[in-house]
Amino acid sequence: MKPHTFILTIYLLLIYFITVQSHCSKRFNCSETIYSFEINSRAFADKDSIVINDTIWVEVNCPTNLLDKLSQRTINYSNAQNLGTVLQLVEFIGGSILDPGAIGAASDFNINIVYGSIVQSSINPEKNREFLFEEFQNTYRFKVGVVPKKQGIFALAVLDAANVYTKQNKCDKAGFTITFANTNQHLYFYEQNRPGYTPSEYERNHMYCFKVK
Numbered sequence: 246m247k248p249h250t251f252i253l254t255i256y257l258l259l260i261y262f263i264t265v266q267s268h269c270s271k272r273f274n275c276s277e278t279i280y281s282f283e284i285n286s287r288a289f290a291d292k293d294s295i296v297i298n299d300t301i302w303v304e305v306n307c308p309t310n311l312l313d314k315l316s317q318r319t320i321n322y323s324n325a326q327n328l329g330t331v332l333q334l335v336e337f338i339g340g341s342i343l344d345p346g347a348i349g350a351a352s353d354f355n356i357n358i359v360y361g362s363i364v365q366s367s368i369n370p371e372k373n374r375e376f377l378f379e380e381f382q383n384t385y386r387f388k389v390g391v392v393p394k395k396q397g398i399f400a401l402a403v404l405d406a407a408n409v410y411t412k413q414n415k416c417d418k419a420g421f422t423i424t425f426a427n428t429n430q431h432l433y434f435y436e437q438n439r440p441g442y443t444p445s446e447y448e449r450n451h452m453y454c455f456k457v458k
Contacts, residue, residue, distance in 0.1 A: 330423055
């Protein structure tokens with residue numbers, strides 16, 4: 246190889262690597278989750294029973310500066326493009342230790358959105374409703390009202406968010422664990438629906454149960 250050809254090749258390779266790194270935070274594998282955040286959700290009213298057309302409110306408020314559990318550093322994770330959650334709504338119909346005894350019930354509720362937006366989802370639409378949070382004054386916020394249209398015993402779950410990325414960096418993915426706090430979750434309805442079963446840690450952190458009279 247001629248010297249000038251060799252130098253040109255090295256130069257082009259350098260341009261390639263610099264370009265790739267500048268678009269991917271100096272990493273080559275953009276499928277990895279490099280941040281892990283924990284945020285809280287809340288459901289209210291606190292009473293375990295409501296009537297048809299009453300409202301259960303579900304909300305999330307968290308700062309855009311978040312503590313990364315992996316590095317124990319505070320990360321500015323503003324301008325997230327796909328941060329949100331899936332609300333799962335099921336009706337209890339009687340189960341057992343091996344059978345949850347629950348059926349999808351999303352169509353049995355009206356959803357009123359205060360903060361955030363709904364996303365069309367084709368995954369289990371009989372029980373899932375998917376949403377995106379909105380960013381406002383260095384805070385991510387989400388609030389919806391869940392309004393029952395029929396009687397029964399139900400549960401809603403606020404699911405975690407995975408593969409979240411920001412506008413400025415689509416490569417550095419984050420996972421968000423979303424757990425209930427300051428919420429009376431009325432898990433005894435679930436335990437009564439599954440005699441002998443002990444709710445898992447994930448269920449204890451993500452499920453809110455209620456009766457519609």
